[in-house]
Amino acid sequence: MQSNQSSGANVSPLVPAYDSILELAPYQTGKPVEELTREYGVSDVVKLASNENPIGCSPQVTLAITEQLGQLARYPDGNGYYLKQALADFNSVDVEQITLGNGSNDLLDILARGFVSCDDAIVYSEYAFVVYSMLAKIQGATGVEVPAQRFGHDLKAMSKAVTDNPNTKIVFIANPNNPTGTQLGHKELREFVASVPSSVLVVLDEAYIEYSPESNNRALLNEFDNVVIVRTFSKAYGLAGLRVGYALSSIPVAALLNRIRQPFNVSRVALAAAAAALNDQDFIEKVRLTNNEQMRWLEKQFDALGLGFIKSHANFIMVEIEVEMEAITAASIHQALLEQGVIVRPLAAYGLPNWLRITVGLAEDNLRLIDTLHSILTED
Ligand SMILES: Cc1ncc(COP(=O)(O)O)c(C=O)c1O
Known part of the structure; x- marks a missing residue:
């Protein structure tokens, strides 16, 4: 210094x-x-x-937003009660398993801040969403990029990378992946999660899940406490400009993420819009x-x-x-x-x-x- x-x-x-x-x-x-x-x-x-x-987005969103316009002087509900209720019903999970974010990027950031220190490592695939490697750099941690296989994740090699580096705290997996659009099968993903230590968080980034509903791996949450699923309202729901995302995880992980996030990380307008958007399947x-x-x-x-x-x-x-x-x-x-x-x-x-x-x-x-x-x- x-x-x-x-x-x-x-x-x-x-x-x-x-x-x-x-x-x-x-x-x-x-x-x-x-x-x-x-x-x-x-x-x-x-x-x-x-x-x-x-x-664009559902016409129901416009109505929901209009209803909020008279209340902009008031902070939003910091716990996002109504949106979380709707998400819990939609995903068949407990409300306490949900963390809301200012876009799903916010959740990726909260996960890294909550779990990764400069002595730790983050594992991700070559050609995966660029934010994962950025988060490793921001935390001063080691970013371990595993070579891709036919442009997609090589889960066997990623499992080995985790085992080889006992300091691994998070594995990020985008499914479907951006920018390659590749998708992973349920069986291989389950085997991957089972192969890594339970002290390693496996973050499944499902930003594009609505385009490929068969990629939904929510069932893994019932089996593994170290799985986190991150989703967004920015893509199929058409709310990129509002910034709303959410994470589904075990209750202890959600309790931690909710302690780290900013008190009002999702705006009043965004909360109402996302609930209306979710309602219009x-x-x-x-x-x-x-x-x-x-x-x-x-x-x-x-x-x-x-x-x-x-x-x-x-x-x-x-x-x-x-x-x-x-x-x-x-x-x-x-x-x-x-x-x-x-x-x-x-x-x-x-x-x-x-x-x-x-x-x-x-x-x-x-x-x-x-x-x-x-x-x-x-x-x-
Ligand atoms: C795989 C993936 N994850 C997360 C995000 C972040 O999206 P947002 O912060 O708008 O939810 C994107 C955006 O392009 C993405 O492609």
């Missing part, structure tokens, strides 16, 4: 808790529509970069059907364009831009799409420089994407 304070002019006396914080690259969000309009002057922008729901059914239909259509178009892709169980798809294509790279296609008002996600930061992640949009968005891609790929 002393030496940092007194040396050269470029050395800041403000030193973060851990050196690993200096290695952090800020989380790269999808380019906002407004920014594209500002930078390139394109007005009719299609955003397929953040796995948001292009349909017909909307979720419609979202799922539209997504499936559009996903099949996109797959056909990628085939016709000669572009490889990974079969996805979520609302996005990873498309390969083969390096052999002369002068055309994933980065150049991303840029050309941007200039024509279509925002997709480049994946170089995930170690996948030849791939783009594309959120499934509405029929007209997808048509625009494919037409634009076609013109870029066939340009002289």
